[in-house]
Amino acid sequence: MCHLFAMSSGPTRVQATFWLLDAPDSPRAATLRTPEGAGLGGFDADGTAWVVKQAIRNRADTAFAQEPQHVTSSTFVAHVRHASTGRACEDNTHPFVRNGRIFAHNGVIEGLDKLDAELGTGGLPVLGDTDSERFFALVTREIDACDGDVGEGIASAARWAAENLPLYSINMILITERDLWALRYPDTNGLYVLRRGPGGRNERHLDHASPFSEIRVRSLDLLTKPAVVVESERMDEDPRWRLMESGELLHVAADLTVTSRIVLDGPPVHQLSLDELRPQAAVSQTTAVPDLPLSA
Incomplete structure (x- = not known):
């Protein structure tokens, strides 16, 4: 499956170093399916969104x-793409940027003709082939319809998708210069959150490495500063990782206050099983997938 990483350091900008893939001649790379893209996003000191990515x-x-990748921001998102829809090209590579917001997604949304019709010919332009970029366009439209309320816009878009489109998963991350939102829906794929105090449980800098994907993140600044981290899998041994609930929308505010609520309390009208997915989509959702715990 695609792998998501997001982090907020609240009001303080921190430097972090990201490695998104292993070297091609490494032993682990030889055993892993080659992804179709990788990317990273954050914000400059003046609030300008930036994204670096490669198909x-x-x-x-x-x-x-x-x-x-040595970068500085107060919010970050990273993504390694195992494509369920669309070819390997930059327009299909996450993260995506719209209206000063950065977005990444993990899952499968079908019924794209219906989604395109909902977005309309006069809607926001979609450059690539992916379900992810189209869903981000829907989220952006709904945020505008909710007078800029990001959380309500995400919830509205997710409810429309759950009622109208065949879904396997729409786990997603959206960041602005100071805020972070994460949605897990339904319970098909995992999404974990960690509220990390300065130095974490071992009083050391942040050094997260995924046993399932190839993402690694290090931040020396987080030896002395707190952060909230959201990831597709638990990337260290800290027992405080929490598996988000199905339908849970998490918000990390600029002061690192964390709030969450259930915005979808039932399954999608058309919940796709793995057997119902197209071959490309099925392969994308069975690559480097950690087992979910029996309980959160």
Whole structure:
């Protein structure tokens, strides 16, 4: 499946180093399916959104993704794409940017003709082929309809999708310069949150490495500063990782206040099973998938 990482350090900008892929000649890379893209996003000090990303067609085509990316922001999102829809190209590579917001998604949404019709010919332009970018366009439209309330816009878009489109998963991250939102829906794929105090449980800097994907993140600044982290899987041994509930919308505010609520309390009208997915989509959802715990 695609792998998501997001982090907020609240009011304080921190430096972090990201490695999105292993070197192509590493032992682990030799055993893993090659992803179709990798990317990273955050914000400059003046609030300007930035994204760096690369489409990947083979393991030799990963110079950007395997090099350390030294970046500074107060909110971050990273994504490694195992494509369920669309080819390997930059327009299909996460994260996506609209209206000063950065978005990444993990899952499968079908019925894209119906979604395109809902967005309309006069809607926001969609450059690529993915379900993810189209869903982000729907989220953006609903935020505008909710007078800029990001949480309400996400909830409205997710409810429309759950009622009208075949879904496997719409786990998603959206960040602004100071805020972070995460939605897990339904319970098909995991999404975890960690509220990390300065130094974490071992009083050391942040050094997260995924055993299932190839993302690694390090921040020396978080030896002395708190953060909230959201990830597709638990990336260290801290027992305080919490599996988000199905339908849970999490918000991390600029002061690191965390609130959450259930915005979808039932399954999608058309919940797709793995057996119902197209072959490309099914492969994308069974690549490097951690087992979910029996309980949160």
